[in-house]
Amino acid sequence: xxxxxxxxxxxxxxxxxxxxxxxxxxxxxxxxxxxxxxxxxxxxxxxxxxxxxxxxxxxxxxxxxxxxxxxxxxxxxxxxxxxxxxxxxxxxxxxxxxxxxxxxxxxxxxxxxxxxxxxxxxxxxxxxxxxxxxxxxxxxxxxxxxxxxxxxxxxxxxxxxxxxxxxxxxxxxxxxxxxxxxxxxxxxxxxxxxxxxxxxxxxxxxxxxxxxxxxxxxxxxxxxxxxxxxxxxxxxxxxxxxxxxxxxxxxxxxxxxxxxxxxxxxxxxxxxxxxxxxxxxxxxxxxxxxxxxxxxxxxxxxxxxxxxxxxxxxxxxxxxxxxxxxxxxxxxxxxxxxxxxxxxxxxxxxxxxxxxxxxxxxxxxxxxxxxxxxxxxxxxxxxxxxxxxxxxxxxxxxxxxxxxxxxxxxxxxxxxxxxxxxxxxxxxxxxxxxxxxxxxxxxxxxxxxxxxxxxxxxxxxxxxxxxxxxxxxxxxxxxxxxxxxxxxxxxxxxxxxxxxxxxxxxxxxxxxxxxxxxxxxxxxxxxxxxxxxxxxxxxxxxxxxxxxxxxxxxxxxxxxxxxxxxxxxxxxxxxxxxxxxxxxxxxxxxxxxxxxxxxxxxxxxxxxxxxxxxxxxxxxxxxxxxxxxxxxxxxxxxxxxxxxxxxxxxxxxxxxxxxxxxxxxxxxxxxxxxxxxxxxxxxxxxx
Amino acid sequence: xxxxxxxxxxxxxxxxxxxxxxxxxxxxxxxxxxxxxxxxxxxxxxxxxxxxxxxxxxxxxxxxxxxxxxxxxxxxxxxxxxxxxxxxxxxxxxxxxxxxxxxxxxxxxxxxxxxxxxxxxxxxxxxxxxxxxxxxxxxxxxxxxxxxxxxxxxxxxxxxxxxxxxxxxxxxxxxxxxxxxxxxxxxxxxxxxxxxxxxxxxxxxxxxxxxxxxxxxxxxxxxxxxxxxxxxxxxxxxxxxxxxxxxxxxxxxxxxxxxxxxxxxxxxxxxxxxxxxxxxxxxxxxxxxxxxxxxxxxxxxxxxxx
Numbered sequence: 002x003x004x005x006x007x008x009x010x011x012x013x014x015x016x017x018x019x020x021x022x023x024x025x026x027x028x029x030x031x032x033x034x035x036x037x038x039x040x041x042x043x044x045x046x047x048x049x050x051x052x053x054x055x056x057x058x059x060x061x062x063x064x065x066x067x068x069x070x071x072x073x074x075x076x077x078x079x080x081x082x083x084x085x086x087x088x089x090x091x092x093x094x095x096x097x098x099x100x101x102x103x104x105x106x107x108x109x110x111x112x113x114x115x116x117x118x119x120x121x122x123x124x125x126x127x128x129x130x131x132x133x134x135x136x137x138x139x140x141x142x143x144x145x146x147x148x149x150x151x152x153x154x155x156x157x158x159x160x161x162x163x164x165x166x167x168x169x170x171x172x173x174x175x176x177x178x179x180x181x182x183x184x185x186x187x188x189x190x191x192x193x194x195x196x197x198x199x200x201x202x203x204x205x206x207x208x209x210x211x212x213x214x215x216x217x218x219x220x221x222x223x224x225x226x227x228x229x230x231x232x233x234x235x236x237x238x239x240x241x242x243x244x245x246x247x248x249x250x251x252x253x254x255x256x257x258x259x260x261x262x263x264x265x266x267x268x269x270x271x272x273x274x275x276x277x278x279x280x281x282x283x284x285x286x287x288x289x290x291x292x293x294x295x296x297x298x299x300x301x302x303x304x305x306x307x308x309x310x311x312x313x314x315x316x317x318x319x320x321x322x323x324x325x326x327x328x329x330x331x332x333x334x335x336x337x338x339x340x341x342x343x344x345x346x347x348x349x350x351x352x353x354x355x356x357x358x359x360x361x362x363x364x365x366x367x368x369x370x371x372x373x374x375x376x377x378x379x380x381x382x383x384x385x386x387x388x389x390x391x392x393x394x395x396x397x398x399x400x401x402x403x404x405x406x407x408x409x410x411x412x413x414x415x416x417x418x419x420x421x422x423x424x425x426x427x428x429x430x431x432x433x434x435x436x437x438x439x440x441x442x443x444x445x446x447x448x449x450x451x452x453x454x455x456x457x458x459x460x461x462x463x464x465x466x467x468x469x470x471x472x473x474x475x476x477x478x479x480x481x482x483x484x485x486x487x488x489x490x491x492x493x494x495x496x497x498x499x500x501x502x503x504x505x506x507x508x509x510x511x512x513x514x515x516x517x518x519x520x521x522x523x524x525x526x527x528x529x530x531x532x533x534x535x536x537x538x539x540x541x542x543x544x545x546x547x548x549x550x551x552x553x554x555x556x557x558x559x560x561x562x563x564x565x566x567x568x569x570x571x572x573x574x575x576x577x578x579x580x581x582x583x584x585x586x587x588x589x590x591x592x593x594x595x596x597x598x599x600x601x602x603x604x605x606x607x608x609x610x611x612x613x614x615x616x617x618x619x620x621x622x623x624x625x626x627x628x629x630x631x632x633x634x635x636x637x638x639x640x641x642x643x644x645x646x647x648x649x650x651x652x653x654x655x656x657x658x659x660x661x662x663x664x665x666x667x668x669x670x671x672x673x674x675x676x677x678x679x680x681x682x683x684x685x686x687x688x
Numbered sequence: 689x690x691x692x693x694x695x696x697x698x699x700x701x702x703x704x705x706x707x708x709x710x711x712x713x714x715x716x717x718x719x720x721x722x723x724x725x726x727x728x729x730x731x732x733x734x735x736x737x738x739x740x741x742x743x744x745x746x747x748x749x750x751x752x753x754x755x756x757x758x759x760x761x762x763x764x765x766x767x768x769x770x771x772x773x774x775x776x777x778x779x780x781x782x783x784x785x786x787x788x789x790x791x792x793x794x795x796x797x798x799x800x801x802x803x804x805x806x807x808x809x810x811x812x813x814x815x816x817x818x819x820x821x822x823x824x825x826x827x828x829x830x831x832x833x834x835x836x837x838x839x840x841x842x843x844x845x846x847x848x849x850x851x852x853x854x855x856x857x858x859x860x861x862x863x864x865x866x867x868x869x870x871x872x873x874x875x876x877x878x879x880x881x882x883x884x885x886x887x888x889x890x891x892x893x894x895x896x897x898x899x900x901x902x903x904x905x906x907x908x909x910x911x912x913x914x915x916x917x918x919x920x921x922x923x924x925x926x927x928x929x930x931x932x933x934x935x936x937x938x939x940x941x942x943x944x945x946x947x948x949x950x951x952x953x954x955x956x957x958x959x960x961x962x963x964x965x966x967x968x969x970x971x972x973x974x975x976x977x978x979x980x981x982x983x984x985x986x987x988x989x990x991x992x993x994x
Contacts, residue, residue: 012793019786020779076777085777087744089794090766241705241745250706 010091010099017103021072028065029111035061062140066108066147067172071165073100074155077248078164083240097235101228104148112140142220147172149227156234157252159245163299174263175204181266188273189281189327191335191403191410194424194438246299257296261316265289279413282324289316328411335407338399339427339435341392346385348426349395349453351463385428386458398449399425402439418442420518443515451511464506465533466548472499472531475545479563481574482524482620482641482656488573493566501558502527502550509555516553519636522659523624525552527559552624554664560625575654577617580643583607585616585672587639589679601640605672612668616641619666623658631663635677639669694756695720695841695873696741701750703736703897710736712897714750718890721871723864725884725905727978728894734877735774737894738845741875742771754841767796770839772830774846778818784829785814788836795837803836809858824850831859835866842866844876848883860887885974893981901981905974912977915946917959918966931958935980947972947980 076082086096120133147168154168155161179196186193234249242248247256268288273279293316297309330336386392402423419440427435443450453459461467474495480487490498513521530547552560567573586601607613619626620641636659643654658665665673696718703711710733718724726734739745741752743760751758757765778787792798807814810828812821818829827850834842842863848856864887866872878884884891885905892902901908912935917924924944933949943966948955952969959967972980 012790015793016779016790020781079777081773081775081777084739084742084744084771084773084775088742088766088771088773090763090769091794092761092763095763239746241739 008095008098009102010095013091013096013099014103014106017073017100018107021069021103021107024065024069024072025107025111028061028108029114031061032111032115059139059143062108062112062144063147065111066144067151067165067168069104069108070148070151070155070168071161073104074152074164075161077155077238077240078159078161078243080243083243087240093236094232097232101148101152101231104152105145108144108148109141112137112144115140138217142217142224145224146220149224149231152231153227153234156231156238157247157249159243159248163246177263179204181263181270184270184273185266185281186327188279191407192437192439193334194436245302253300257293257300257312258316258319260296261289261293262319264292265316265320281327282320285320286317289320336403337435338396338403339429341389341396343429343431344392344427345430346387346428347392347395348385348428350424350426351421351454351459394449395425395453398446399437401446401449402441405445406439406441443518447511454511454514455509457507460506460509464548465546466499466502466529467506470533472529472533474499474529474531476530478528479566480524480526480528482623482658483574483617483654485573485575485654487528488570490563490566493562498527498559498562499529501562502529502556504558505556513553513555516636516661517551520659521551521553521636521661522657523552524620524656524658525624526550527552527563554625554627556624574617574621575643577613577643579645579652580613580654581608581646582644583613583616584642584644585639585669586642587637587673588677602678603673607672615668619668620656620658623660623664623666623669626666627664628667629663633663633675634661636660637662637665637673637677639665639673641669693719695722696724696752696754696875697756698737698741698752699750701737701740701752702748703733703740703745704748709897711740711747711750714894714898716892716899716902718873718875720873721867722889723867723874723876723887725881725888725891725974726875726877726894727879727881727884727891727974729982732894733897734894735845736897738771738773738843738875738877742766742769742843768840769843770834770837770841771843772827772834772845772847774849776823776826776830778826778829780819781817782819783815783817784812784832787818787829788814788833791833791837797838798836799838800836802838803832806832806835806862809862810855822850824852824855827851828855828859831862835862838870839872840870841873841875844874844878846878847876848878848880856883863887881975881978882973891974893978895982908974908977909971910951911949912972912980913948913950913952913955914970914972914976915948915955915959916943916966916968916970917946917964918943919962919964925962928958928962936983947976 076086087093091099116133116137119136120130123130123133150171151164151168154171155164158164158167183195187195238248247253265285265288269281269284272284278284290313293312294306294309297312298304301308326332386395419442421443422438422440424436424438427437429435461469466472477490477493477495477498478487479490527550528547529550530545532543532545534543550556550559552563583606585605585607586603588602607616638657638659640655640657645652658669662670662673662675694717696716698714698716701711701714701716702709712733714733714737716726716737726737728734736745740747741754741759743762743766746760753759754765754769759765759769779790782790788798788800788803792800810832812825812828812832818826821829827848831847848859851859860883863872863874867874876884876888888905890902890904891908892899894900903911915932919925919942922942924946932946932955934946935949936947938945955969956967
């Protein structure tokens with residue numbers, strides 16, 4: 002056997018190129034119009050290319066890779082064409098490989114030409130072709146994968162339009178499945194954690210600088226697998242099945258139920274979004290049935306209902322099985338709490354605290370920069386609890402949560418008052434992990450949970466400043482509610498400041514965490530921008546980060562340093578004498594429909610200079626104030642505006658604080674009602 | 689017939705579509721250098737057989753061979769076979785010349801000299817796009833290109849459908865010349881039985897996925913006759929009716945017309961013994977043979993009045 006003639010048919014390749022030369026021509030034209038100028042410009046000017054724009058190149062490659070197989074293999078979907086092609090003296094394998102070969106030539110040619118232009122520019126200006134190689138690799142992977150997916154779709158379908166729809170379906174199906182599975186499980190399974198890593202980005206290769214990651218190897222592996230599967234399919238395909246939606250009989254049933262399940266759960270999610278009614282069984286059925294019947298009719302190529310009832314019953318039974326499994330926790334997922342004897346450690350995470358203070362590190366080809374979705378995320382600090390006593394306590398809390406919250410969750414009582422998102426990761430001795438996620442109101446668990454917010458490990462995990470790695474502080478700024486702009490603490494002893502902050506963080510109490518959770522804001526905060534070297538996976542990465550610390554009464558050491566510093570920098574405060582008065586507004590606001598103005602339940606205009614000074618001074622030091630004799634800790638938001646002559650908006654200074662009532666200085670508190678008034682309807686509002 | 693004489697042989701071939709048996713234990717033999725007419729009612733399975741023969745469809749069972757070899761995935765063998773289907777296909781943008789170049793690349797034996805020669809017969813501008821030609825002209829192009837490949841077997845499905853009378857004659861003349869000069873074998877499926885009658889050496893009648901009759905045309909014609917007979921007493925004597933193998937009978941006045949199987953001499957002898965007033969034995973056309981043969985199998989002509 003001559004392998005060359007067995008695998009390759011010159012006439013087929015030439016004919017494909019002759020007939021579809023315009024595809025690479027358009028591809029090249031689009032590259033020339035939209036991609037090459039920007040790439041060349043970026044090399045010429047040394048401006049780094051916006052990563053989002055780079056996806057354009059991937060888009061064109063993806064698009065043409067997606068469309069071309071539909072043209073190359075459309076003959077399979079027409080009776081006369083398939084008879085002609087397969088009546089010719091060529092083996093099926095030869096025909097298939099020849100089409101693939103010609104298709105890839107047409108797709109690669111524009112990419113190679115584009116890459117050559119970019120490479121030449123790169124060589125001329127920068128002396129390397131690194132970017133050109135990345136460009137060619139990315140587009141090559143994109144286009145080949147899209148090409149093979151559509152080829153696969155064209156082979157399993159007997160209709161070109163259906164083939165394209167299948168291909169689109171295959172491309173979006175992983176994303177669809179992940180999104181909807183997450184949506185369904187998170188609303189129905191108590192303790193279910195949305196997939197920790199952004200799995201959509203994990204599945205889809207989306208940025209050009211990702212191409213050299215191991216992810217692209219999966220893509221290449223998939224391409225190779227699809228290639229051999231397609232050869233096999235082409236060899237066994239019954240050519241008489243042109244014009245069928247699904248050309249392989251065993252796949253017809255798969256198609257029908259897949260379509261029904263996808264549409265059914267899509268219907269469920271939409272219904273839930275619109276009505277807020279969680280009907281996992283009933284809401285799936287209408288769209289599911291409609292899709293099932295439509296797919297059945299497409300399979301039969303007839304508007305017939307005959308025989309569809311059986312499939313509707315099976316579909317209903319499937320959905321019912323899913324519903325029952327979830328509703329009665331037949332898998333035991335919800336009730337599963339490991340025994341301490343199974344555990345190596347437990348890693349508890351407070352997701353809200355994490356989002357406020359914690360930064361992930363991104364590891365990407367030797368650079369550690371800000372975290373972005375889709376990158377490998379690592380925790381630089383092990384926050385695991387390993388001692389048996391603490392682990393037992395955490396397990397007790399977990400059981401307590403299960404007991405108290407699960408029935409509420411199952412009853413679909415949303416309990417919107419939750420203010421905490423806790424993730425528990427059980428690291429089992431056998432190397433496996435059990436992860437659960439719960440939302441609840443923190444105050445319901447004050448007694449048992451407080452120690453975990455006050456212990457050293459929690460603070461270590463949630464404040465990068467505490468991680469023990471030497472920080473190279475680049476700048477520090479301080480902002481006060483009575484500053485016009487943040488003040489850079491240029492000549493402050495940064496080491497001292499860092500030490501003071503560490504001391505304060507170490508002594509932070511559970512109460513302050515709860516206040517933080519309630520959006521505590523004193524208007525006084527410090528921003529520290531620093532770099533640090535992080536060791537990860539055997540390499541050292543330099544990481545740049547900015548941390549904001551909103552000062553509260555427990556940042557005593559830090560505040561003392563700031564106070565000393567500000568004694569010499571008083572000029573940074575706004576000039577109180579230049580203001581005519583202070584307007585204080587608080588509590589619920591309403592819109593007066595007669596005047597169109599926003600009005601507050603509590604309002605005060607202070608014109609007296611002495612009272613203005615008192616308010617000004619109180620704001621300067623408000624982060625440190627607390628009146629222990631007052632029990633009222635209700636969070637109150639106060640808007641303070643320093644006004645100019647004539648009520649002009651120009652030059653006004655606005656600030657606001659959001660604190661417990663007993664932490665609002667008396668000079669401001671006296672303008673508030675002790676109890677937050679209810680939002681009322683004013684005469685004007687009915688207009 | 690020796691194996692050497694057999695060009696196409698189908699043995700126990702079966703093929704089903706979604707449970708429907710399109711070919712059911714089909715047996716067929718085509719002699720080398722002959723013109724074989726495959727006839728049958730619509731849906732009998734002729735096109736399915738042809739596509740199976742060409743290796744386009746895979747059969748569910750049985751064996752189809754050309755020159756003793758299986759056709760399916762047999763590239764060297766397919767080089768020697770040309771299939772011209774009823775529903776022709778040409779690449780959308782291709783002209784006749786471009787299609788010829790494509791054929792020349794696909795078929796090793798493509799002969800440009802024949803292409804030029806036939807150009808003067810078909811008289812179609814080779815620069816014209818195939819898809820823009822009329823159906824009849826496309827048929828001519830298909831023949832033109834097919835003949836240029838100098839095939840050993842030509843498989844035709846409704847070959848002259850859409851051709852004008854002059855071009856039909858030309859086309860058949862070219863085909864028969866190839867049969868005569870090169871010993872090309874032709875398998876032709878057509879509903880135009882009148883035309884087949886002129887060109888076929890052998891016929892096979894297909895019905896319900898089987899070949900129900902396969903003989904040389906001369907044998908078929910020698911076996912079935914139209915008998916027009918009249919007796920003084922009016923009706924045909926019962927003894928004669930039992931003696932003759934009558935496929936169909938009708939009476940107009942005193943003349944009875946019967947389709948009778950058997951040799952002429954035997955029929956004459958049987959009839960002569962009953963002293964008929966008139967006794968004419970006439971040959972049947974292929975169309976009549978087709979109708980009366982299938983009539984006996986439940987596929988009958990009805991006198992429909994609406």
